[in-house]
Amino acid sequence: MSARASAVIRRSVLLALFCISASAIAAEPTADPKDAAKSKSSGWGVRQVLVADPALPHVLLIGDSILGGYHGKAAELLRGKVNLDVWITPKHIGVKDVPANMQGIFAEQTYDVILFNDIGLHAWTPGRIPEGQYEPLMRAHLANLRRFAPKAKLIFASTTPMTTKTKPIALDPEFNPLIVERNQIVTKIMQENQISISDFYGILVVKLDLAAGDRFHWTKPAYELLARDAATRIAEALDFSLPSGP
Numbered sequence: 230m231s232a233r234a235s236a237v238i239r240r241s242v243l244l245a246l247f248c249i250s251a252s253a254i255a256a257e258p259t260a261d262p263k264d265a266a267k268s269k270s271s272g273w274g275v276r277q278v279l280v281a282d283p284a285l286p287h288v289l290l291i292g293d294s295i296l297g298g299y300h301g302k303a304a305e306l307l308r309g310k311v312n313l314d315v316w317i318t319p320k321h322i323g324v325k326d327v328p329a330n331m332q333g334i335f336a337e338q339t340y341d342v343i344l345f346n347d348i349g350l351h352a353w354t355p356g357r358i359p360e361g362q363y364e365p366l367m368r369a370h371l372a373n374l375r376r377f378a379p380k381a382k383l384i385f386a387s388t389t390p391m392t393t394k395t396k397p398i399a400l401d402p403e404f405n406p407l408i409v410e411r412n413q414i415v416t417k418i419m420q421e422n423q424i425s426i427s428d429f430y431g432i433l434v435v436k437l438d439l440a441a442g443d444r445f446h447w448t449k450p451a452y453e454l455l456a457r458d459a460a461t462r463i464a465e466a467l468d469f470s471l472p473s474g475p
Contacts, residue, residue: 272317273317273318273319274316274317274318275289275314275315275316275334276314276315277312277313277314278300278301278304278313278314278315279304279307279308279311279312279313280312281308281309281310281311281312282312283312285310285311285312286310286311286312286341286342286467287311287312287314287338287339287340287341287342288307288311288312288313288314288340288341288342288343288344288463288467289313289314289315289316289334289338289340289342289343289344289381290303290313290314290315290316290343290344290345290459291315291316291318291343291344291345291346291348292315292316292317292318292344292345292346292348292386293317293318293319293348293350293351294317294350294445294446295350295389295429295445295446295447295452295455296315296317297317298446298447298451298452298455299452299453299455299456299459300313300315300317300456301456302452302453302456302457303456303459303460303463305456306456306457306460306471306472307460307463307464307471310464310467310469311341311342311463311467314338314340316334318330318348319351320348320351321347321348321351321352321357321358322347322348322352322358322366322367322369322370323352323357323358323359323362323366327370327373328373328377331373331374331377331378332373332377335377335378336377339378339380339381340378340380340381341380341381341382341467342381342382342383342384342463342466342467343374343378343381343382343383343384344383344384344385344386344427344459344462344463345374345383345384345385345386346385346386346387346388346429347363347367347370347388347411347415350388350389350391350445352411353391353404353407353408363411363414364414364418367414367415367418368418371383371418371422371424382466382467383424383425384424384425384426384427384459384462384463384466385415385419385424385425385426385427386426386427386429386455386459387412387415387416387426387427387428387429387430387431388408388411388412388429388430389408389429389430389433389445389447389455390405390408390430390433390434390437390440391404391405391408391444391445392405392437392440392442392444392445393444394442394443394444396442398437398438398440398442399437400434400437401444408430409430412430425462425465425466427455427458427459427462428458429455429458432454432455432458433447433451433454433455436451436454439451439454457471
């Protein structure tokens, strides 16, 4: 075989391998398109945090990266009392496939308590929730929770404050008023439906010194405060006591 023929064959083989690799990369999703599959690693999706006696209550926490910050401490407080799952998602109540995600999750597991929110840190960006649609979307979200998880006791967690990056840390003057407005709307809805509220906003708005400095996230002491409040609400719903301490 001539050197030229060998070179042509090598180029053909390399081209074929490149096409196969490119197809594989293109086919690999950057995130779970259903955002509902069980996950053993960190990141978006549903995963088990506490696996206890199956006879113990099953609890689900739903939220965004704020939940990612506080669920570990909440699990410590709830250990031995419940089976705990978390659904950490980049979606919000305006995303059309969220109801299908919920239906798939609740088809796999029946929960006794669900702590949820509007996944507000992903919903504040202008245009994501059309003007005037927040309240109807929130009411529809609540109706879907009750339809897909009819046996669960529900707890709502308000959206945390949005802060400035510059020190001293203050409330973001442009967008935090939207967070306040939506928390007021959803508080009215939850009170109408006699649903307990874990007031994450109220807890942290007086603790701005605990902000992480990136506008959205918080330091460990802040997440411990949220975890304690969430765990307290869950314990009240299931009629047991939490361990004392911070």
